[in-house]
Amino acid sequence: MQATRRRSRTIWTRALAGLVALLIAGTLxxxxxxxxxxxxxxxxxxxxxxxxxxxxxxxxxxxxxxxxxxxxxxxxxxxxxxxxxxxxxxxxxxxxxxxxxxxxxxxxxxxxxxxxxxxxxxxxxxxxxVIASHELSHVELHERLGGGSDIPQWFDEGLAVAVSNDPRYLAPESAPDRCLTEPSEPLPVTLEDWLRAAGQDPATYAKSACQVSRWLDQNGDRAGLRTLIHRLNNGEPFTTMVKIPRQPR
The missing domain is CATH 3.30.2010 (Zincin-like)
Known part of the structure; x- marks a missing residue:
């Protein structure tokens, strides 16, 4: 009986030591x-x-x-x-x-x-x-969405440009149309595609900001954004609410 107990303690001791080692290895x-x-x-x-x-x-x-x-x-x-x-x-x-x-x-x-x-x-x-508010916008948007809503990367990045009011990618707020670079093709949806596209063409930020700024103009600006977030959190698909904005005439 004592031998059995010793073997049991040995097994548990080794298991615990192994678990600790795994946790340490995982942390490292x-x-x-x-x-x-x-x-x-x-x-x-x-x-x-x-x-x-x-x-x-x-x-x-x-x-x-x-x-x-x-x-x-x-x-x-x-x-x-x-x-x-x-x-x-x-x-x-x-x-x-x-x-x-x-x-x-x-x-x-x-x-x-x-x-x-x-x-x-x-x-x-x-x-x-500009850079600080751009990155903070990413965190704020995903915090408000709770991680449960899937939005395309171009909207996330374009919105961050609008929030930060980045003059590299958007015209001044007083301009009739803030677009500096007109999108000519669909913009990246996934993070992987975004990193690839933005790495090859820095104007991808300006193109995304162009579409987001036009969407904001046509959908109530900041109040429209809050409505969009609310509807996304209620389960409505992004694609049914956000259409590619047309160029102003």
Whole structure:
């Protein structure tokens, strides 16, 4: 009986040790393969410190640098809140002022990126209200949709351009038609197709922004967007509500 109990304890001990090893290996795998995910979970583990609630930056910033980060974040959050009629999401912001920092947390050549629709990372090249509000728009839209509605990537990206009011891809709000580049073919629907198309043709952002801005003009602008989100959450298909807008005459 005692031998049986010892064997049982040995089996459970080995099983527990194996489980712990798997958890450690899994955690290390995430850290190695997806540092951006790990960094948004534990910013301090990557040398970042909390500047404001939910805002993490490098240590040792000057007063001027901290003030600049604060202005960018406040302006970007205000743009998103004004456009959506408030903020449903509260993503963490990981902000780097050096390329070494951005590479350490898993960033690449992009200016900024939304991570798992729950956090935003900004590089030194993306520390401005336009890039920050663009990425925050992605998080806000998916937060409001609850992850249950499928929208094409061109609409998500075009909307982020409109929210950020990016002058690279849209004419001023005072223009009769804000389009800078007319779409000539269907725009990417999936994220994979979007990354491929935008990598080959940067004007893909302008084309998507063109279609979204026209849709907003023809559907009640920001109130129309909130109605769209509400109807999507009620199960109505995107394709039955959003038609490709016609060019103004």
């Amino acid at each position: 795998g995430v850290v190695v393969a997806y540092p951006s995910v790990a960094a948004t979970t534990c910013p301090g583990c990557y040398g970042l410190t909390e500047l404001h609630p939910g805002v993490y930056t490098e240590q040792g910033l000057s007063d001027e640098q901290r003030a600049h980060v604060t202005r960018v974040v406040e302006t970007a959050r205000r743009r998103v809140s004004d456009f959506y009629g408030g903020q449903a999401g509260s993503p963490a912001l990981l902000i780097c002022l050096t390329e070494d920092c951005y590479q350490r947390i898993g960033g690449g050549k992009e200016r900024g990126i939304a991570v798992l629709n729950r956090a935003v990372m900004l590089s030194p090249r993306g520390l401005d209200p």
